[in-house]
Amino acid sequence: MTTLNKKLRIVADENMPKVRALFADFGDVSLVDGRSLTNKQVIDADVLLVRSVTKVNESLLKGASVQFVGTATIGVDHIDQDYLQTKGIGFSSAPGCNANAVADYVVSSLCYLHSSKGVDWLTKKIGVIGFGNVGSTVYKRLSSAGCDVSVFDPFKQAEVEGPFVSFEEIMQSEIICLHAPLTKEGSHPTYHMINSKMLSYLKPNVSIISAGRGGVIDEVALAKRYSELDEQLNLIFDVWEGEPEISPTTLSIVDIATPHIAGYSKQGREIGTFMIYEAFLSHFGLDSSKFYKDCVSKGYISSIVSGHDSTQLDVLSKIVHSIYDVMRDDSYMRSAYKRCSQKKVPFDDLRKNYIERDELNTCYVSEKNIFTALGFSCRT
Ligand SMILES: NC(=O)c1ccc[n+]([C@@H]2O[C@H](COP(=O)([O-])OP(=O)(O)OC[C@H]3O[C@@H](n4cnc5c(N)ncnc54)[C@H](O)[C@@H]3O)[C@@H](O)[C@H]2O)c1
Numbered sequence: 001m002t003t004l005n006k007k008l009r010i011v012a013d014e015n016m017p018k019v020r021a022l023f024a025d026f027g028d029v030s031l032v033d034g035r036s037l038t039n040k041q042v043i044d045a046d047v048l049l050v051r052s053v054t055k056v057n058e059s060l061l062k063g064a065s066v067q068f069v070g071t072a073t074i075g076v077d078h079i080d081q082d083y084l085q086t087k088g089i090g091f092s093s094a095p096g097c098n099a100n101a102v103a104d105y106v107v108s109s110l111c112y113l114h115s116s117k118g119v120d121w122l123t124k125k126i127g128v129i130g131f132g133n134v135g136s137t138v139y140k141r142l143s144s145a146g147c148d149v150s151v152f153d154p155f156k157q158a159e160v161e162g163p164f165v166s167f168e169e170i171m172q173s174e175i176i177c178l179h180a181p182l183t184k185e186g187s188h189p190t191y192h193m194i195n196s197k198m199l200s201y202l203k204p205n206v207s208i209i210s211a212g213r214g215g216v217i218d219e220v221a222l223a224k225r226y227s228e229l230d231e232q233l234n235l236i237f238d239v240w241e242g243e244p245e246i247s248p249t250t251l252s253i254v255d256i257a258t259p260h261i262a263g264y265s266k267q268g269r270e271i272g273t274f275m276i277y278e279a280f281l282s283h284f285g286l287d288s289s290k291f292y293k294d295c296v297s298k299g300y301i302s303s304i305v306s307g308h309d310s311t312q313l314d315v316l317s318k319i320v321h322s323i324y325d326v327m328r329d330d331s332y333m334r335s336a337y338k339r340c341s342q343k344k345v346p347f348d349d350l351r352k353n354y355i356e357r358d359e360l361n362t363c364y365v366s367e368k369n370i371f372t373a374l375g376f377s378c379r380t
């Protein structure tokens, strides 16, 4: 077993569950507000552990002694990976850590569309944009539940088999789920990929669930399209251009507004921390002293009994919403925005004080059925 010859100085985002429990054996862990982190706060650090609100680049790290950066997130658009590489700084993100949480968000949103808008989503044509850890989990769940699902992902299309269609075709789906990263360069940048031209392909009464990154949808173009449409356009927004400042116009037109918490299941956040703990051990050649099962929580509701009529969407929706209901998060966000002053936007506070939520997979059913297709676990 390798041991460290000095205590490491570890600077970590305060919004990272279990970080002290996992890292305190290796040195001093200082918890910081990730959004306002400065060069001064990291100058003497050996290890920097962040979330998506910290821009990790030359301006943050110049002259710092940081040897390893971990982000307990799937998204990496806040990290200048080229800079880290040039400086020989180790790096790891947490791929897939909260993919199940985001898929739960989608399932809960679909159930909202049924219970509040009468959308029979099981029979709709669903399009998934981005076929990575999140998009493929969403695809697997919805296609196993019997939905007609297509995907758009120009990179994955070249690598794997799948129900790929063109961008124009995916925009004509009846429900569109957005799970692409935010990219501004390369052959298929996603910044404003949903622009006025693409919005003109939308079908009447379409529903859009945006849980990838803000900036993928051009919100000005969206508001314009919204004002022109006679038919319903159901918008479920978790991610926003310019977070933590968000457009009041966008907020006013969306049906469900949540403060970038699609991935905020209790387990997803704990897994994120655990994944960068493992990457940290590997970077410093250290052996593991803590195990996954000790760090990732069990759920609060361990099982449900589902009767034979549970394939009916209203029963399904009630059961899904008993574990996680996106409407709860929407009402917290809207009331916080109603109360807030112009000076202090409540976005980050809503995230910091987010009520813990379990993943659907922490709850068991007795046999394989539509619940297991949609993310619940099965005893057998
Ligand atoms: N709302 C949240 O809380 C939350 C949680 C987790 C992840 N995310 C976001 O969702 C994104 C996807 O997560 P993931 O785990 O699937 O990431 P991933 O890296 O596993 O997959 C991303 C996929 O998007 C594809 N892609 C890239 N450019 C594309 C384009 N122009 N059009 C279509 N597809 C494109 C890639 O080929 C890849 O398959 C993350 O980058 C992150 O920004 C948001």
Ligand SMILES: O=C(O)[C@H](O)[C@H](O)COP(=O)(O)O
Binding pocket: 015, 050, 051, 052, 053, 072, 073, 074, 075, 076, 098, 260, 261, 262, 263, 264
């Ligand atoms: O990229 C991700 O993993 C998610 O967007 C994640 O939930 C972001 O959470 P944050 O790091 O902003 O707390």
